[in-house]
Amino acid sequence: MMKKSTYIKLGILGLVKKALFIYLLTQTHLFGSGTYSGIYFTDYEENATLYLCNYYNYIDIYNTTRNRTASNNIVDTRVDGLYTSIQQIDDLGYVTANRLHRLKQQSHLIDWNVFTDDFGMTLHQTNFIYALVGSLIGFTFLFFFILSIIGGF
Numbered sequence: 001m002m003k004k005s006t007y008i009k010l011g012i013l014g015l016v017k018k019a020l021f022i023y024l025l026t027q028t029h030l031f032g033s034g035t036y037s038g039i040y041f042t043d044y045e046e047n048a049t050l051y052l053c054n055y056y057n058y059i060d061i062y063n064t065t066r067n068r069t070a071s072n073n074i075v076d077t078r079v080d081g082l083y084t085s086i087q088q089i090d091d092l093g094y095v096t097a098n099r100l101h102r103l104k105q106q107s108h109l110i111d112w113n114v115f116t117d118d119f120g121m122t123l124h125q126t127n128f129i130y131a132l133v134g135s136l137i138g139f140t141f142l143f144f145f146i147l148s149i150i151g152g153f
Contacts, residue, residue: 037097048107
């Protein structure tokens with residue numbers, strides 16, 4: 001038989017867990033979205049825009065921004081290292097809100113099936129491999145967990 005204080009502690013712990021879950025669920029900064037120069041970027045748009053600015057050549061960036069100086073700044077600055085946030089791009093000279101908005105729009109046109117990783121795999125192939133490996137690991141864990149419960153170990 002448990003004491004009354006134990007029930008109270010368990011109740012408080014349950015409330016803390018629920019409060020923490022609700023807090024984490026409501027925090028938008030966990031998803032990587034943000035507003036830069038008055039333009040809202042979702043998580044996908046941020047990642048795609050960063051990919052565009054990090055890997056596209058000068059001509060493609062110029063066709064998007066329609067400004068030579070802004071395009072030069074984007075291409076020349078990434079020599080120091082890849083961009084990790086939209087704020088770095090927003091802080092560059094001649095990258096105005098209008099040009100940032102054009103980069104955001106262009107990011108929706110990226111065909112992820114064309115681009116490959118270091119192993120020559122497309123994004124969809126990589127995601128399939130991750131899902132397959134995750135399922136196999138989960139199945140193995142579940143198998144041995146059930147086996148240990150029924151007394152196999």
